[in-house]
Amino acid sequence: MPTTNAPSIWDISAPVYHASPVYPGDAPYQQRWSASMAEGSVVNLSTLSLSPHVGTHADAPLHYDAQGAAAGALDLAPYLGPCRVVHAIGCGSQVQWQHLAHAITPDLPPRLLVRTYRQAPQDWDPQLSGIAPEVLARLADLGLRLIGIDTASIDPADSHALHSHQVARTRQLRVLENLVLDAVPEGDYELIALPLKLMEAEASPVRAVLRTLGTQSG
Template sequence: MEEFVMTWIDISHPLTEKVATWSGDTPFSYEVVWPKEESGSVNVGKISMSIHTGTHIDAPFHFDSEGKRVGALDVSVYIGTSKVIDVSEVSCVTQELLADYLPLPPRLLLKTKQQTDPNRFPDHVTELDPRIGPWLKEQGVVLLGIDTASVDHLESKEMLVHYALFDNGVHILENAWLDHVAPGDYELIALPLNIIDADGSPVRAVIRPLL
């Protein structure tokens, strides 16, 4: 039997009925709706959840009614070389801060917290300076991941960072779980489900260190 070396690190939040969600959003639930005792052969389950529960990607349609939906996104954005950067000591992430890590790979993962409680929705998130959008484009970055519920502050209606990123071809991964991950270079896989008309998608995000 072939042996597998477990080098992949899971950076996605477990989906349980305790996982935190945005206020007023659809909570996660799973139930067996057709048990083996009735079907005679299998258990069949059903899930209900907001697309923005746990670790997920945003499509432009999430904040722009004319924006691309999940089915139109290039899946290659969500696979490839990445870098985890620890910014947990700062209150605002700027291009000047990120410039210390040049050159950058096409995908960045920002670790803003040392400890995460997936069952408690945060009171605030680390601020991202919208000016990083065009700067990241200049560096060839196509995906920005973060370990918070949003790249914008939680009360934002203008969604300035969302626009600044997508207007410059930088896609968004939110609520990655990076507590157990050391800064460094990794291979990332964070594929969205092919939910054609959706405004986002949950992902099973995993990374492994680059040698």
């Protein structure tokens, strides 16, 4: 559990701006100003263009299933509630069961967030760590509803079969990617990471936060 002098809220969202790393081939973040107070407008007004996979995001089933639900149709319940953060730093190309076993207890919450980086990279990482598909299946057997990771994908960057995404599809696991867990100790928290109501999109940006269990809103 977090120490008593730890913050009650952790922002575990990646910053989204022009330098945000993107999966090769994805559309980067772009912002165009259509009105500027510096040029005499009464307001600043801009237009954004980006892949919904830029920054911290929730994959919708439509991302890996032609008949899957879009982000806006997702049940929000998996994205809100008790979760466990576990560290698997230096795990290699895939998180294996032995990297998580120390944190898998009978009281495992239905949400698990995995930290693989000592410090989140500022650029695209072709050596990112995914999660082995058999690990996801085993976690689903234990009642897991959501898996999150601090890399850009639950599959290795060079994967074409996307075996782990397919396990997420068949086992109805919800997926969060590009979390920032650098400062978060292992332990149990409340997760809040709601996708936007994007009715035709295969993913959605989220503003993901963790709260110390028992924290009351002000």
